[in-house]
Amino acid sequence: MPIDAAKATSAEPRTTELAWDHKDVQLYHLGIGAGAATPEKPHPVTDPDELRYTLESALHVLPSFATVAGGGMALAGGLSAPGIDVDLAAVLHGGQTVTVHRALPVRGRATQTSSVPAVYDKGKAAVIVLRSEVADDDGPLWTCDTQIFVRGEGGFGGERGPSARLELPDRAPDLSTERPLRPDQALLYRLSGDWNPLHADPGFAKLAGFDRPILHGLCTYGVTLKAVVDTVLGGDVARVRSYTTRFAGVVFPGETLRIRLWREPGRVLVSVTAADRDEAPVLADTVVEHS
DSSP states (O other): OOOOHHHHHHHHEEEEEEOOOOOHHHHHHHHOOOSSSSSSSSSSSGGGHHHHHHHHGGGOOOOOGGHHHHHHHHHHHTTSSTTTOOOOOOOEEEEEEESSSOOOOOSSSEEEEEEEEEEEEEEEEEEEEEEEEEETTEEEEEEEEEEEEEOOOOOOOOOOOOOOOOOSSSSOOOOEEEEEEOOOHHHGGGSSSSOGGGOOHHHHHTTTTOOSOOOOOHHHHHHHHHHHHHSSSOOGGGEEEEEEEESSSSOOTTTEEEEEEEETEEEEEEEETTTTTTTEEEEEEEEEEOO
C-alpha cells in the first residue's frame, strides 16, 4: 500500500528550519485578497486599516500565514513522511486548524517539528493528519493540524476517525458579507509556496476530475479569516487564538464567496458558500476562537 499507517505514525518527528520576512507576509496577504475592494472597504488601497496587510511600515500578520510560513513546508514535509507515498492528483485538503500561541512576527526564524499523529481509513479514501509545531528562540509560536484526504487509499482496516459536525445556530447570521475572488487568485496565491498544479494547470485539473483548476482551500481559509478579523474583531489579528475549518467543497477563481458569521462568547461560527453556484458549501465546521 502507498500509505503504511503504522510506519507513518511511529516515525520520529522531523525538524525543518523556517524563515520569512515582510515580503513573504505581504505576498500572502495579497494572495488572499488584501487591497481588493469589499462591501466594507470600497477604496481599500489607501484605507489605513487595509495598509496593515500591505505596507511594510504598518504591517501585522494574519494568523493563517502560519500555513505558508517558510514556503508551506508543513504540507510538503508531511507528504514525504515515512510510510506515505501518494499521487498528488488524488490529494485534497480535508481540514485545517491553526492554534496561535502568540502574535506572529513580521520577520522570523523558527524550527518546525512535524509528525503524523493519525491516519484514518474512510473506506474509499484515507485521511492523513499532519501536525507541525513551530517555535523560535522565545518559545512556541503556533501549532498547525492539517487533514489530507487521499482518494483511493482507504480500505486498509484502520480506524475511521472522528466525524462530529458543528451545528450552526438556528437563527439568521449576525453578519453576512461577500468576498469576490480574482480570476488569477490561484496564480497569485501559489507564489506563497503551494505549487500543486491542480491550481494552475488545466490538464492536471482534468486528471484530478475537475473541468478547470480550482482555488487552494487554504486561500479560501485565509480570505475567510481576514473577513472575520476585519468585520468582527476590529481588525486586530492578535485577538485570534485558534481557527478551524473543514473544506466542504471547491471554489473556482473568479467566483464570489458568501461568508456568514454568528457571534458567540469567545468565538465566531462561520459558514462559507459559493454565491455564484446556488450557495454550494465551501467551508463548514468553521470556528474562530478569540480573546
